Amino acid sequence: MCPPTHFRVSYSINPWMNPDKPVDPALAYAQWEDLRDRYRALGHRVEELTPVPELPDMVFAANGATVVDGRVLGARFAFTERHGEAAVHARWYRDHGFTDVRVPQHVNEGEGDFAVTASWVLAGRGFRSSPLSHAEAQEYFARPVIGLDLVDPRYYHLDTALCVLDGGSREPGGPAAEIMYYPGAFSAGSRAVLARLFPEALIADAADAAAFGLNAVSDGRHVLLPQAAVGLFEPLRERGYEPVGMDVAELMKGGGSVKCVTGELRVG
Numbered sequence: 001m002c003p004p005t006h007f008r009v010s011y012s013i014n015p016w017m018n019p020d021k022p023v024d025p026a027l028a029y030a031q032w033e034d035l036r037d038r039y040r041a042l043g044h045r046v047e048e049l050t051p052v053p054e055l056p057d058m059v060f061a062a063n064g065a066t067v068v069d070g071r072v073l074g075a076r077f078a079f080t081e082r083h084g085e086a087a088v089h090a091r092w093y094r095d096h097g098f099t100d101v102r103v104p105q106h107v108n109e110g111e112g113d114f115a116v117t118a119s120w121v122l123a124g125r126g127f128r129s130s131p132l133s134h135a136e137a138q139e140y141f142a143r144p145v146i147g148l149d150l151v152d153p154r155y156y157h158l159d160t161a162l163c164v165l166d167g168g169s170r171e172p173g174g175p176a177a178e179i180m181y182y183p184g185a186f187s188a189g190s191r192a193v194l195a196r197l198f199p200e201a202l203i204a205d206a207a208d209a210a211a212f213g214l215n216a217v218s219d220g221r222h223v224l225l226p227q228a229a230v231g232l233f234e235p236l237r238e239r240g241y242e243p244v245g246m247d248v249a250e251l252m253k254g255g256g257s258v259k260c261v262t263g264e265l266r267v268g
């Protein structure tokens, strides 16, 4: 995670960002700290990146890299405003014992568009990550990459419309991965792909998607999500998860919430 010390909305690169609606920096910081402390209270280790003053979107740490089986695929941002973030993330991984860190050839915005299950990498395209990055990720991670077409500009990253609740098992016959998603964010073909791969998925409605309810982080048991996504809490409980509602309203002014500010290291 990266503290929102310099977080502000001074440009607009997604429909949620309105430079005329200023961020309350103290409130954003408090909401971010609350989330960080909640992860720690649940037993997770949280590392902090040092924020850079010229990079106001750095708080959205999920976009900086993707880690699968200890291999790190760095990011290459679509917009110049965020270009500088990629090197900061790559350096962090190199300085913390990750030996396989790839500087990507094609545009990919890290876990914004890559979601990892035990068997696959689900990959978004249409607004940010290049379709060419999907082939690059498949070759590098040696995992099948399933390309999904995003069609609604409000859901410009895969992680705004889909969340892996449980990665499932890689063993044949083992438990399947469980996801939740908002079908309206995807093309008809991609919706059919998701229905085929995840027939039991939790389907979110438009209101919970607009509350950034899919922009959640699950450890397989607890699901941290914006508290405003009220319709998801009961269905999550019915499936055996413990939803943990967070107030991240100030961070949403940048077009992201719980998942966007959380890069997953997946080191067990």
Ligand code: ARG
Pocket: 013, 014, 017, 057, 060, 062, 063, 082, 111, 112, 157, 159, 160, 254, 255, 256, 257, 259, 260, 261
């Ligand atoms: N302002 C950032 C951008 O538009 C928000 C990124 C949100 N991150 C995410 N993982 N969806 O790039």
